[in-house]
Amino acid sequence: MTASRTTAQTLPLPDDAALAASRRLLDRLAAELAANGNWIPFTRYLELVLHEPGLGYYAAGARKFGAGGDFVTAPELSPLFGRALARQVAQVLQPGDALLEFGAGSGALAGQLLGELDCPYFILETSADLRERQRQRLGERVQWLERMPQRFRGVMLANEVVDAMPVHAVAWRGDGIFERGVCANEGQLAWSLRPAEGAVLAAARTLAIEPPTSGAYESEIGLIAPTWIRLLARALERGAILVADYGFPAREYYHPQRSTGTLACHYRHRVHGDPFYLPGLQDITAHVDFSALARAAGAGGLDVLGYASQAQFLINCGITKLLEKEDPADTKRYLPLVSAVQTLLAPSEMGELFKFLALGRGVGAPLLGFASGNRAHAL
Numbered sequence: 353m354t355a356s357r358t359t360a361q362t363l364p365l366p367d368d369a370a371l372a373a374s375r376r377l378l379d380r381l382a383a384e385l386a387a388n389g390n391w392i393p394f395t396r397y398l399e400l401v402l403h404e405p406g407l408g409y410y411a412a413g414a415r416k417f418g419a420g421g422d423f424v425t426a427p428e429l430s431p432l433f434g435r436a437l438a439r440q441v442a443q444v445l446q447p448g449d450a451l452l453e454f455g456a457g458s459g460a461l462a463g464q465l466l467g468e469l470d471c472p473y474f475i476l477e478t479s480a481d482l483r484e485r486q487r488q489r490l491g492e493r494v495q496w497l498e499r500m501p502q503r504f505r506g507v508m509l510a511n512e513v514v515d516a517m518p519v520h521a522v523a524w525r526g527d528g529i530f531e532r533g534v535c536a537n538e539g540q541l542a543w544s545l546r547p548a549e550g551a552v553l554a555a556a557r558t559l560a561i562e563p564p565t566s567g568a569y570e571s572e573i574g575l576i577a578p579t580w581i582r583l584l585a586r587a588l589e590r591g592a593i594l595v596a597d598y599g600f601p602a603r604e605y606y607h608p609q610r611s612t613g614t615l616a617c618h619y620r621h622r623v624h625g626d627p628f629y630l631p632g633l634q635d636i637t638a639h640v641d642f643s644a645l646a647r648a649a650g651a652g653g654l655d656v657l658g659y660a661s662q663a664q665f666l667i668n669c670g671i672t673k674l675l676e677k678e679d680p681a682d683t684k685r686y687l688p689l690v691s692a693v694q695t696l697l698a699p700s701e702m703g704e705l706f707k708f709l710a711l712g713r714g715v716g717a718p719l720l721g722f723a724s725g726n727r728a729h730a731l
């Protein structure tokens with residue numbers, strides 16, 4: 353996703369219907385808080401505001417993608433993203449294999465890949481609203497799955513899906529490790545701390561974070577994403593899992609200077625830091641800890657096949673060669689393509705923050721996308 357950082361005061365106001373939908377979600381949150389002693393973990397808050405059927409940001413009717421939505425993803429930016437990625441997928445696919453895309457959004461990436469590849473295409477999408485939009489765009493060429501298949505051969509793909517998986521919010525202070533949850537305070541949603549327990553405390557301790565002498569070191573811990581990787585590992589008989597998203601290895605993610613974490617809220621192409629602003633009308637994301645995904649893959653018996661910046665991966669897959677084949681004289685088509693490729697590759701835009709991680713089983717050859725600039729050693 354690309355957008356500029358802003359503050360909640362400067363955000364455009366939604367229309368009456370959107371405000372009414374957000375109020376219905378607030379009622380749902382109030383009921384959940386009342387039933388739980390006025391405290392829920394942030395991960396539960398995210399489940400509700402992002403994924404609650406009919407109410408959450410992804411599950412309800414917000415436009416989300418493109419110019420009239422809240423953010424733009426790589427396949428929305430340029431068809432060359434999908435065409436370059438197709439070359440990596442083609443290298444792994446064997447006769448009879450399939451492609452399984454998680455969280456296909458508007459269906460843009462599926463459209464691009466289907467234009468390049470001839471294999472069965474499955475989508476596993478949690479949002480009923482988006483599933484419907486994908487059906488309208490892609491028709492009969494795709495089959496939608498309700499749950500993970502028990503066995504799979506081929507390529508599984510998730511572009512900007514892991515950042516939408518709920519995370520725990522954690523604060524390390526001089527007097528201990530706390531879980532940041534959500535409460536209602538004088539009619540407003542607010543942060544509230546409790547001593548961390550169980551799996552969150554165990555995961556927080558393994559990070560060996562030195563708390564500051566005053567105040568707190570705050571960050572996020574994703575427990576759902578590694579569990580999801582283990583599930584995929586169980587199903588994958590042969591092939592690769594490609595995860596593309598913004599994030600870092602643990603050493604960078606939990607760097608002492610990143611002391612306010614990675615949460616970011618996306619609303620009408622602005623990025624801000626208030627997750628309680630208009631619940632259900634904005635996307636809320638956390639960066640991905642790629643080391644945690646690699647560890648989960650190892651525990652599930654998968655190999656790490658590569659880890660690289662998006663720029664390096666797309667260049668290795670030949671995105672600049674694809675651009676060279678376009679006709680510069682056709683300026684109406686060519687100039688937007690050049691500008692989009694710049695956004696995908698520039699280190700100050702999506703090129704460096706976004707990464708590709710490839711995991712796999714039984715894939716012999718080194719993968720094309722990691723032929724140069726493979727940073728798997730950093731995970």
Ligand SMILES: C[S@@+](CC[C@H](N)C(=O)[O-])C[C@H]1O[C@@H](n2cnc3c(N)ncnc32)[C@H](O)[C@@H]1O
Binds near residue numbers: 512516
């Ligand atoms: C930010 S959008 C990215 C969409 C698309 N992949 C793209 O690159 O344009 C996140 C997508 O993941 C879906 N999603 C979120 N959590 C999911 C999960 N656990 N399994 C499958 N899809 C999920 C959302 O409904 C949405 O389609």
